[in-house]
Amino acid sequence: MKKSAFFTALSLAAATATAAPLSIESQGSFAVGGTMKxxxxxxxxxxxxxxxxxxxxxxxxxxxxxxxxxxxxxGDHATVWYQIPTAAKALPLVFLHGAGQSMRTWQTTPDGREGWNNIFLRKNYPVFLVDQPRRGWSGRSTVDGAITATPDDQFWFAQFRMGEYPKFFKGVAFPQDAASLNQFFRQMTPNTGAFDVGVISDGLKALFERVGDGVLVTHSQGGIAGWFAGIKAPDNIKGIAAIEPGNFPFPEGEVPPTITSAFGDIVPAKVSAADFEKLTKMPIIIYFGDNISAKPSKIQGEDQWRIRLALARQWADVVNKHGGDVKVVHLPEVGIHGNTHFMMQDLNNAEVAEHLAGWLQEKGLNK
Structure with a gap:
């Protein structure tokens, strides 16, 4: 059979790796949450x-x-695509994307390899992929929004720690061929209305009320909505895995000062002591990748994620002081190297997924 140009560009060998066929018991999509005007x-x-x-x-x-x-x-609902594998575990994984992204974050990689959707299906987890309200398949917004056509690919290349355009960081685990980078840029998608943490966390709450107990996995900007979902649905959300979240909710009276960077500051979020306590009742793991500076840097990505990693460690200390169970994993420190902000799409995405699977087992969340 003649290879298509598409699969030639995306590495046919990677896209058709010799993995066993997936056995799916059921799949489908639905909307949850939202409102009507x-x-x-x-x-x-x-x-x-x-x-x-x-x-x-x-x-x-x-x-x-x-x-x-x-x-x-x-409008303002979340759209969910789900797959239930044969011999499924009891606790599903719910995946929420980050800024400028959609559920495609988890479905595949820019060079055509399996994404975390398939990787965790093969581990027998039911998988629920979410497009947050006012994004992707959930584009119907109840508030007006403007979509601009501003060129910004190079900004995101730097922000996501691929390198300093057009050069990739040395040893970076992101696929570096032109076709893969083209695919990555084309997975970006805009908001159709204002980003609203309350609306998004309400959608996640409604999802867990529908599917029952599960584990929430967030990425980047989705992290802050994930923390508030944990506050709103603590009985159903049994654990949270956050991939490079950008902000964290501290209890009143223990909020650290604004943390600064030459490329933008972070004002830590604040919640009541009662709401904060809910996050101390579930195990939480937070992942950060490579090329994050330990001190102020003139390189955008290195410095932006320096302050976020520092804030994550401060937050973990506060949660754990209150009896919680938060673990911050800086991947280079555990022998996993080269990861960008998109570790679920990097060349070693299966290795990172295996680390997460080990944590799920350790916490009894692989039932």
Whole structure:
């Protein structure tokens, strides 16, 4: 069979690795959470339409209906894609993406290898992938938003610690061929409305209420929504694994000062003591990758994640002081090297997943 140009570019050998076929018991998608808004007035199913013979008839109908009151808009929900493997474990993994991303973060890698979706299905975990409200498949927003067409690929290349464009960091585990980088840039997707932690964590709460107990896995910006989901649904969220989260909720009276960087500061989040206590009742693991400076750096990615790693360690100390169970894993310190901000897509994503699987087993979350 002739190889397609697509699979040639993405490394056919990687995309068709000799793994056994996956056995899926069931799969599907649904929406959870969200709200509905209604326009003023009373809906008339037969509005008067003034036809403009030079305009498209459908647009005339549409424009007339926009003046027709009493209509509803269903939005701000989370969209979920799930797969349940044969002989599934009892506790599913729920995956939430980070900034500018969607569930594609977990589905595959830029060079066509299996992503954490398949890797954990092979470990018999039910997998639920989330597109947060106002992003990706959940694009219907109840607030107005503007989507700009500002070129910014090089900013994200630096922020995600791939290197200093166009050069990759030495030894970085991200696939460095042009086709893979092209695929990575094309997985970026915009918000259709304002990023709202409350709306997103409400969607996660609704998801866990529907599926029951499970473990939440977050990435980057999704981390802050994950902490608040843990506060809102502590009975169902049995553990949280956070991949390079950007901020952390400290209890009132113990919030550290703003932590500074030449590339942007972090103001730590604040919650009540009662809400904070809920996060001390579940095991939590936090991962950070490579190329994070130990001191102020002139390199964007190194310095931005220096302050986030430092804040993560401060937060872990506070949670553990209150009886919690937080572990911060800086991957180079445990012998796993080269990881970018996207360790679930890096060349060693299976090795990082294996470390996470070991933690799940240690905490009794692999039942």
């Amino acid at each position: 209604t326009s003023q007035g009373h809906y008339n199913p037969r509005p008067e339409i003034t036809q403009n013979k030079t305009a498209n008839d459908f647009m005339a109908v549409f424009n007339a209906n926009m003046q027709n009151g009493g209509q509803t808009l269903h």
